[in-house]
Amino acid sequence: MEIHIGDVIRAAFDAEQPDAAAIAREEAIAEQVRPPTPDELAAIEKVAEETAQLQDELSQFNDKFSKLRDLKKDLTGKMIKHGLKELKIAGRPAIELADTNSRKPTRKAIVAAMQKAYVEKLGEKKGMKEGKERAFALWGALAPTPGHKLTIPAPVPESDDVEPNY
Secondary structure, rough: OOOOHHHHHHHHOOOOHHHHHHHHHHHHHHOOOOOHHHHHHHHHHHHHHHHHHHHHHHHHHHHHHHHHHHHHHHHHHHHHHHOOOOOOOOOOOOOEEEEEEOOOOOHHHHHHHHHHHHHHHHHHHHHHHHHHHHHHHHHOOOOEEEEEEEEOOOOOOOOOOOOOOO
């Protein structure tokens, strides 16, 4: 049976024939929702297998990143505990522990927040200038937080031209 959209609309909005509208809707739905053919089913299964395989690979990456993060944290703690600033491993550049100073939040975030507050209070032009000045004063008053950063360089390709730095 071939159904045209005009027939479906007429049947759906024709109050005298509510049964015809229901039948037309059911037939239209049955035409849209049908079981897949064997070829379509094979294509769906292939896509599902590829998706599952990709999901497995991504979860392995996530596991590796979290393991690397934990190992770096452990190595940083042990290097600090034993006073090591540099660790040399054969065939690789040295792993270095550097001291850092950072301020949270960033200066850009402080300036944006202060400017927004002063614009609401003093107006556009004067508020932008006053907010920026106050933000710089606040930024200068913030004490930097000391920390440590572990630098693990990529391995150097083996070549006779490259001399190791250790």
